[in-house]
Amino acid sequence: MKATDLLLVTLVASLATFVAIQASASKGTEQHGDLAFAGRVSADNAVPDRDTAALPIAFAAGLAEERASARSHFVPDVPRPAPWPAADLRDRLTQQQAGTYIDALLAARDSVLTRWPERLITPLRVWIGDGGTLDGWDPNFPRTVRDAFDAWADTGIPLRFTYVRDSIDADVRVRFVAQFPQGISGRTIWSRDTASWLVGGEIDLAIAHPRGDVVSEGQLHAIALHEVGHLLGLDHVDDPEHIMAPKVRARSLSDADRATVRLLYSVPAGSARE
Numbered sequence: 001m002k003a004t005d006l007l008l009v010t011l012v013a014s015l016a017t018f019v020a021i022q023a024s025a026s027k028g029t030e031q032h033g034d035l036a037f038a039g040r041v042s043a044d045n046a047v048p049d050r051d052t053a054a055l056p057i058a059f060a061a062g063l064a065e066e067r068a069s070a071r072s073h074f075v076p077d078v079p080r081p082a083p084w085p086a087a088d089l090r091d092r093l094t095q096q097q098a099g100t101y102i103d104a105l106l107a108a109r110d111s112v113l114t115r116w117p118e119r120l121i122t123p124l125r126v127w128i129g130d131g132g133t134l135d136g137w138d139p140n141f142p143r144t145v146r147d148a149f150d151a152w153a154d155t156g157i158p159l160r161f162t163y164v165r166d167s168i169d170a171d172v173r174v175r176f177v178a179q180f181p182q183g184i185s186g187r188t189i190w191s192r193d194t195a196s197w198l199v200g201g202e203i204d205l206a207i208a209h210p211r212g213d214v215v216s217e218g219q220l221h222a223i224a225l226h227e228v229g230h231l232l233g234l235d236h237v238d239d240p241e242h243i244m245a246p247k248v249r250a251r252s253l254s255d256a257d258r259a260t261v262r263l264l265y266s267v268p269a270g271s272a273r274e
């Protein structure tokens with residue numbers, strides 16, 4: 001890993017996914033600093049066949065932190081529409097909210113919408129690292145992650161992804177790690193500008209659960225879908241039928257996942273706060 005990869009841009013908000021596979025009912029741990037985790041695991045979530053059963057994922061709250069003079073993303077000069085007055089934004093979201101969980105997103109984010117600017121002509125450059133030296137590595141994993149990105153692009157939002165070979169050239173970097181010490185399986189950190197437009201993102205995906213067993217392709221796909229959802233600006237919704245549920249049971253995007261991201265990308269980034 002290059003030293004510059006560790007530098008994040010000035011305003012960083014963190015989202016993480018917390019997977020726990022312990023059989024005992026326990027409260028999640030809390031961690032302060034960059035990432036705050038709050039998870040709950042129950043015995044019901046101990047899954048003998050994790051491809052068909054629930055994948056217990058809990059959530060970490062978003063934080064913002066100032067990191068002066070650190071910059072690791074080249075931000076292309078793509079148009080960013082002017083913000084709407086908060087009342088107009090609120091009205092539009094209210095009119096269009098049927099079939100979405102935009103209300104949960106607004107509640108989680110203090111009514112501030114964060115999204116990428118349109119990237120159809122200049123696709124978002126995604127770099128997916130190689131985990132070839134990790135125990136349990138499956139050469140299909142990078143393709144599984146690309147499939148997760150493409151599933152979101154296929155919702156019709158004004159974003160396209162291109163996969164680049166050099167991390168320096170990337171807007172979004174995905175790294176595989178063996179496992180996280182804290183019992184998480186994925187983590188997304190995004191960077192935004194002062195107008196709430198996203199400008200960069202980092203996703204880390206563990207290929208082994210904290211106990212040591214390797215994730216299946218189906219699990220990795222679901223975790224990647226969930227993390228990319230965060231990367232696009234989504235937050236959690238309670239209903240387990242959606243990929244953005246804090247405990248991911250879904251294996252693909254629901255109609256509401258698609259409708260919510262389309263609604264988010266039909267308005268400019270900015271605040272809808274009263």
Ligand SMILES: [Zn+2]
Pocket residue numbers: 015016017058059060226230236246
């Ligand atoms: Zn999450």
